[in-house]
Amino acid sequence: MLKEPKIFEQNAHWILACKAEDVVENGGVCVKYGEHQIAIFYFTRRNEWYATQNECPHKKQMALSRGMIGTKNDEPKVACPFHKKTFSLATGKCLSGDECSINTYPIKEENGNVYICVDSLPLT
């Protein structure tokens, strides 16, 4: 099957998303991957990286990367800027009691580069 030319350099299953220094500390940025939007968070206080879908399932707003991150009983979470629904960064589960969840993606940082694994997202 023919795929569009990649905008990222391909390395096995991991794609290079951005430079670590481009990601805001203790917050998120949004990465474009073809038609997809992926939110990347650098939880600097915990030295942890997370990647999730950028769309908030509540009202389908492309906004999670602009949300505030934090913890609930030590579980890392992000709060959507629109109505403050919160989602676990680790599992994608909604923590504010709603029946919705977000996709999370594997992410790693190596030598100042941030890679995400987007095997589950076909490029169309």
Place this chain on the structure above:
Amino acid sequence: MKVVVIGNGMVGYKFCEKLIAKKLPDLELIVFGEEQYPAYDRVHLSDFFNGKGVDDLTLAPASWYAENNIKLHLCDPVLYIRNSIKLLQTYKGYVMHYDILVMATGSAAFVPNIDGIDKRGVFLYRTIEDLHLIQSYAKKVKRGAVIGGGLLGLEAAKALLDLGIKNPDVIEFAPRLMPRQLDESGSKILSNTLTNIGLNIHTNKNTAKISGKENVTGMQFTDGTSLSTDMIVISAGIKPRGELAVECGLETGINGGIVVNNFMQTSDENIYAIGECALYNEMTYGLIAPGYEMADVTVNEICRIHAKSNIRTKEFTGFDMSTKLKLVGTDVASFGDPFAQGDTVRNIVLKDTSKGIYKRINVTADGKHLLGGVLIGDTTQYNILLQTCKNKLILPPHPEDLILPARDVKKEEGAGIVALPDDALICSCESVDKAAICSAVINQGCETIDDIKKCTKAGTGCGGCLPMVKDLMVYTMKQQGKYVRNVLCEHFNYSRQELFDLVKLHDLRTYNQVLDNLGKGDGCEICKPAISSILASLWNEMVLVKGNDTSQDSNDRFLANIQKGGTYSVVPRIPGGEITPEKLIVIGQVAQKYGLYTKITGGQRIDLFGAHVSDLPSIWSELIAAGFESGHAYGKALRTVKSCVGSTWCRFGLQDSVSFAIQIEERYRGLRAPHKFKSAVSGCIRECAEAQSKDFGIIATEKGWNLYVCGNGGSKPQHAHLLATDIDSDTCIKYIDRFLMFYIRTADTLTRTATWLNKMEGGINYLRNVVVNDSLGMAEQWEQEMQALVNAYQCEWKVAIETPEIRKRFNHFINAPEEKDPTVKFDALREQKKAANWK
């Protein structure tokens, strides 16, 4: 075991939810629904006209059914039941066997047999589809009428008002409104209130004919009168949908309701009927709470049958029909026996025609027990009265106290909770009793309303019981020796005021420092903005520096309010509402260039909506070059100081209110506080600037200014209190300095000045003592601190556009900074644009 449900309405859904919670092995659950949407919240149907969409009303999305292994067939009504061989057939042609059949077919609107009822422009009010039809028809017409002055009819009339129909007519057959719930005096008061807000109420009217060719043009009544109208909504009652039952020979009542026993079994023991289609004891229950109770009884039956047992644990024994509802512009409640009277009954009535308040309670002659009552205009005591009535509690010696205005019975209310028996039903939608709520606090450690909702489901239906749930929770926590401490969140064991003093004492400058020194864990969306606001109030440093950017509320982080669709609004400061033609032109040009929607705000300035995040820096560069600065519309900070034109032009003006408003706005611009705050200056007591509705407001007098504080618009409007009279400009500013510093230091997060004062012991007199008489000895320090903040002011947007590290944060894609978010969509509206609706 194969259970088939006919009808995917509110009760059918609740039945599924309760049944799958039992996790019965080998259960096959199939649902046939006639409507195109999965079950939605019919009770809040009218919210559809207040901007709620189908999604908001949906009880659970189709995916929920799939996840729980429920086969949901929508748009597929069941056509026949062959109960002798346990088969049914649907519209789309399924022929299906069942072990147990549950009929939850609800009811249909009752349509009276009136000549002309089939004309175009006649509507029902029951389903989302009805509303779609009403909405599109209402756009084309001017006049509307509702047949039926009961609960639903009045709701439909309100919907017509919301749709822009002026003075809709309400036609009631009975001599009064809501004849089933209200007595005559109550109906009269209600009629008055409704007339005042624009409804035309006609009682004692029987419609004889609907006139018009194809489309409705009017109606004629049996008394010879007539009325012209373009559309008619019928809300004259309900008719249970028992047609399937009739067809297959189940026993039904005259109204078509399916006859059931105490276990919701119909005359065929394998078929159950629940919700509005059921007829129990010759009674149809048109409310949601009894429907849910029926669902619960049936689920118990199915578990029993599944376990092949004969022991029944739950039965339906009828249900209280007490209701509380928010009607157009007023609250109405009726409970117990609202009409009780006679020798053995004492009626106590409180009536205030000018306020539209009517309360009646019916008490036994010996004054010991409450039998029922009616509340109109003020229903704050409903919950406790209902409980007192249902649980046959002994009344206090002066039962009339029960309906006196709320503040006088505060103590009684607390006592009321304590006196309630454990099985007092607190949330009737989800049938949660007092014991369950107390136990959620004691045994499951619930300490917030959200916890309680999750644990018990209380308050997740109509929400009417929430105040009582909260009182019970707080009461139980106190009983448990849990000090109900006003702490910020799980990361900080301090109140805002304590944190404010500690941050200052330790000279902390960033969110991370505060968290490391005073908190634990990694923060959250509650403490981050609260601490950021404290830091800003204390030091007034640009909010996006020192790594504080990601601890700001999202709006502060982008120095703009995020709006539907993910674009932002731009609000330049226009002090006092005064603006030159040149600046107006610049605003117009900027809006044109970036394609922004422009609107004059309620705060005397101009809002530009629809800016892409990546356009914000360029937009602001252009505005700043023309002499504008940030308006802080995004911050918990000073908003606007409104002004009236004052003595420079106005023939009544006593002082130059515009100049003073500008001076005040420029003094406090950018100042951050626990919540936003607003001000206004009027040139005389005619008060054209509405200063008495502001956090602080100033009105000119012959001799100087009167200063008012702690007013509020918003959802609970409150007039400001007079703090000082006939003071000169300098004194006025001095008092405002002190007032604001006192507020900033001591108020809880997100508390406006009005609420802050409401909670202050000693009220306005205490506040006046602190501000005017300096009773705390803080005046000088506060004035100095305020001056330091004023001196430290910088326009945040100016700093932002001039600092490359900050500026580069304003893009949507980190790896494609020049691209805008392609999902942002606009629709055209009156030569401008608007955000596309939520998806």
